[in-house]
Amino acid sequence: MSDKTTAKNKKKKPTKPPEQKLGDTPVAPWEMPTPEEKVQAKPVRRALKEAISKVDSQEKADEVIGELEETTAGKTAAEIEQTQPPPPTPAAAARQVEKAAEAAPESKKPQEVLEATARVLATPEKRQREVVSEAAQEVLNPEQQGAPTVADPEKREYLRKAVLKRLKPLDALDANLFLAVNHLPHTRLLNILFYGLTLVFTGATAWYAVMGIAALRNLRIIGGLLRDTAIPLAITTTLVEHPIKNYFKRRRPFITIIQAIVIGKKPGSWSFPSGHSAAAFGGAWLLNRRFPRLSGWRYLIASLVAFSRIYLGDHYPGDVASGSLFGLLFAMFFGWLLKVRRRR
Secondary structure, eight states: OOOHHHHHHHHHSSSOOOHSSTOOOOOOOOOOOHHHHHHHTTHHHHHHHHHHHHHOSHHHHHHHHHHHHHHHHTTBBBHHTTTTOOOSSHHHHHHHHHHHHSSOOGGGGHHHHHHHHHHHOOOSOOHHHHHHHHHHHHOOOOOHTOOOOOOHHHHHHHHHHHHHTTTHHHHHHHHHHHHHTTTTTTOOHHHHHHHHHHHGGGGGGHHHHHHHHHHHHHGHHHHHHIIIIIIIHHHHHHHHHIIIIHHHHOOOOBBBBTTHHHTTTOOSSSOOOOOHHHHHHHHHHHHHHHHHHHHHHHHHHHHHHHHHHHTSOOOOHHHHHHHHHHHHHHHHHHHHHHHHHHHH
16 A cells, blocks of 8 residues: 555544444445455464464453453443554554564463454554454354354354353343344345345435335325325434434444454444334334335335344344334324324
């Protein structure tokens, strides 16, 4: 990468924490690391495999995660990012992890390598982050990447259990359900399908497109469609995405520096409830009330959107269930309220 490109990347450094900047949408499949960049990430895979091989018991895993948690003090990706300069290239990001592995004493290798990897995952530079992130996931969560299972599955499980032990009972249950779904095989076709659903339903965009098509086919329904469907849906999505999420402030499955390694990988806004699920189910209910035909298909699409949020690693199942319920209840309430006001 040239000095000019590096300087350009540095200028793009976000001024807000990544939790607020990146939002709900994960990296698109076509923006994932190239074959050349995957080769550059070999030192990350090698260092992580060696580090995991040292975790030969649950007690050792508890020690590793305990020390990491103490070192980072539950810091978020944004807080870690602010303490270090971003690596200028994907190769430099991988080398950062390799250096930590080379310098670490054998007894502390798992802690040092995992912490170095987590710090690289906190960088705001998308290409560098994604190259190291995918390499880390291929070693730590091969199921999620559709990659061949690497050695030491029981040692990876030790680390996951050590993280889950530190969660509250309900959070641990939600995390276990999340892992069960998120670690299903992720094929390229499914990645594109579920990413596409997430993308087009951001802010209920797909439902507004359906309304626009219906309005173009029959201009006389524009006023009623706007009043009875579009406005209640806009209120529903706005309430869930802003005041409700900001009130609960639940972190996503991967936002703490330790969970970024063991459970997930991409930062975003607050997790509870799922805004995509609320938009999907709220819009499905409002459209089905106006256009009963194909109502079952709309609910099926809404269910797939909700499932995609877990599959892509952005939400716990509890976030998705609550978001779906909030979407239905708010759509019903505001749809009814506007109808009553119109009659008066």
